[in-house]
Amino acid sequence: YMGGTLRRISMPICYTAAPHVPAWLPTKGPSEPRLGPDVFTAEFTRSLGHEALAFANWIQPTEQETASRHNLVSRIQAVITTLWSKSTVKVYGSTETGLALPSSDVDLVVDGISPRPSHLSQLSQELQSHGMLNVRVIPHAKVPIVKFMDPESRLSGDISFGVTNASESVKLVRGYLETYPVAKSMILVLKTLLRQNDLNLVHTGGLSSYAVTLLVVSFLRMREQVPGERKELNLRSPRPDCTQTGRLLISFLMEFATRDLRCVFSPASDNPLNPKSSIWSRQSPQSLILEDPLDPTNNVTGGSFNIGNVQLLLWYSVQALASQAPSKLSSFINPRDFSFVSRFADKPESSTEDRGE
Numbered sequence: 254y255m256g257g258t259l260r261r262i263s264m265p266i267c268y269t270a271a272p273h274v275p276a277w278l279p280t281k282g283p284s285e286p287r288l289g290p291d292v293f294t295a296e297f298t299r300s301l302g303h304e305a306l307a308f309a310n311w312i313q314p315t316e317q318e319t320a321s322r323h324n325l326v327s328r329i330q331a332v333i334t335t336l337w338s339k340s341t342v343k344v345y346g347s348t349e350t351g352l353a354l355p356s357s358d359v360d361l362v363v364d365g366i367s368p369r370p371s372h373l374s375q376l377s378q379e380l381q382s383h384g385m386l387n388v389r390v391i392p393h394a395k396v397p398i399v400k401f402m403d404p405e406s407r408l409s410g411d412i413s414f415g416v417t418n419a420s421e422s423v424k425l426v427r428g429y430l431e432t433y434p435v436a437k438s439m440i441l442v443l444k445t446l447l448r449q450n451d452l453n454l455v456h457t458g459g460l461s462s463y464a465v466t467l468l469v470v471s472f473l474r475m476r477e478q479v480p481g482e483r484k485e486l487n488l489r490s491p492r493p494d495c496t497q498t499g500r501l502l503i504s505f506l507m508e509f510a511t512r513d514l515r516c517v518f519s520p521a522s523d524n525p526l527n528p529k530s531s532i533w534s535r536q537s538p539q540s541l542i543l544e545d546p547l548d549p550t551n552n553v554t555g556g557s558f559n560i561g562n563v564q565l566l567l568w569y570s571v572q573a574l575a576s577q578a579p580s581k582l583s584s585f586i587n588p589r590d591f592s593f594v595s596r597f598a599d600k601p602e603s604s605t606e607d608r609g610e
Contacts, residue, residue: 293503293574293575295496297499297581298496298499298500298503299495299496299499300495300499300581301498301499301502301503301574301581301582302493302494302495302496302497302498302499302500302502303495303499304580304581304582305438305439305442305498305499305502305582306438306493306495306498308438308441308442308445308582308586309437309438309441309442312354312355312441312445313351314353314355318355321406321408322348322353322359322406322408324406325359325403325405325406325408325410326344326348326359326361328383328403329342329359329361329380329410329412330342330361332379332380332383333361333363333376333412336375336376336379337363337365337366339365339366340363340364340365340366341363341364341365342361342362342363342364343361343362343364343419343420344359344360344361345360345361345362345416345419345420345422345423346358346359346360346423346462346463347360347444347462348360349423350423350426350427350430350466351427351430351437352426352430352437352440352441352444352462352466354441354444354445354448354592355592355593356408356409356448356592357444357462358400358408358409358410358411359408359409359410359411360410360411360413361410361411361412361413362412362413362414362415362416362419363412363413363414363415364414364415366414366415367414367415368392368396368397368414368415370392372414373390373392373397373399373414374390376399376412377389377390377399380399380401384403384404384405385401385402385403385404386401386402386403386404387400387401387402387409388400388401389401391456394455394456394556395555395556396413396414396415396416397413397414398411398412398413398456399411399412400412417548418545418547418548421547422463422547425546425547426463426466429466429470429520432489433469433470433473433488433489434489434490434491434492434493435473435488435490435493435497435498435501436466436469436470436473438493438498438502439469439498439501439502439505440462440465440466440469442502442582442586443465443469443505444462444465445586445590446566446570446585446586447459447460447465447563447566449586449587449590450566452559452562452563452566455556455557456556457559458556458557458558458559458560458562459557459559459563460554460557460560460563461553461557463553464543464553464554464557467518467520467543467545467546467553468509468518468543469505470520470525471518471519471520471525471526471543472501472504472505472508472509472525473488473501474520474522474523474525475525475526476488476501476504478523478524486500486501488501499581503571503574506567506570506571506574507571509564509567510564510567510568510570510571511568514540514541514560514564515539515540515541516541516542517533517542517544518541518542518543518544519533519544519546519549520543520544520546521544521546522544532549532550533552540554540560541554541557541560542554542555569585570584570585573585
């Protein structure tokens with residue numbers, strides 16, 4: 254919290270009363286007893302890490318979901334290139350980096366066309382004529398966006414114009430995930446937590462998927478600076494283990510729940526928290542500054558005016574973790590999430606076999 258007015262948010266529900274076991278756990282077991290005052294024991298950490306890795310595996314798009322996304326992209330590309338023959342349309346964001354949730358938007362960028370109000374309006378009308386719903390133009394965002402929802406795939410999409418470094422950002426994130434394989438499960442859990450609490454959109458003050466990724470990478474690089482941590486945790490292991498994943502997830506939540514976020518993070522720096530080379534380091538920030546590795550002048554969290562609520566959510570999540578629940582992860586991640594349930598609504602016979610398990 255950096256000062257100013259905080260809009261109170263509801264504490265993430267702790268699902269201790271229901272015997273429900275979330276879909277990412279293969280079997281239902283008895284509830285474990287409380288672990289005592291020091292709840293974050295080695296066994297607790299291992300169990301949480303096991304769930305986080307299972308969740309990350311379970312949440313990956315199925316073949317049908319992937320095909321549905323590709324089909325939507327093809328249809329929208331056809332609409333745009335028919336409208337403006339000299340334009341090019343590319344996919345970027347979590348769909349391309351492998352960090353998409355079932356409900357994640359499809360992010361498209363249009364090059365070769367300026368984001369004039371007339372162009373935004375023209376595209377909005379064209380999308381509606383092709384059956385898209387909830388079409389909205391957000392002209393005053395840092396990058397003008399046209400949002401829509403496709404009734405066929407039930408996916409939403411964001412169309413931006415002239416996004417610089419769109420392709421480079423995909424390569425950057427893929428490189429980070431290759432360097433730090435443990436980051437993927439952490440990012441997917443955090444993205445889900447933010448989405449379930451309406452703090453995942455920049456234009457409403459939340460954190461973007463790109464911002465979450467850069468914060469996780471900054472955190473991991475910070476841990477590498479601690480003597481012995483890099484070797485002990487083996488942060489670059491190609492196969493993260495349960496204890497490592499659980500420990501890092503708890504540490505991240507506690508770090509960002511309690512830290513004074515009036516600071517500068519520079520993921521590209523050897524010292525991400527105190528980047529002497531950063532152009533922002535000479536300032537006294539009034540809120541979190543997250544430097545874009547692809548553009549040092551860009552503060553990725555510049556529009557995240559609800560960062561105080563994000564921090565409060567992380568704090569509540571740490572508290573919820575300490576409570577008894579059918580699963581560790583579902584103490585702060587809602588297993589009854591509509592996007593989890595609805596993905597199998599049309600095929601009740603689906604099982605974990607569809608997910609390659």
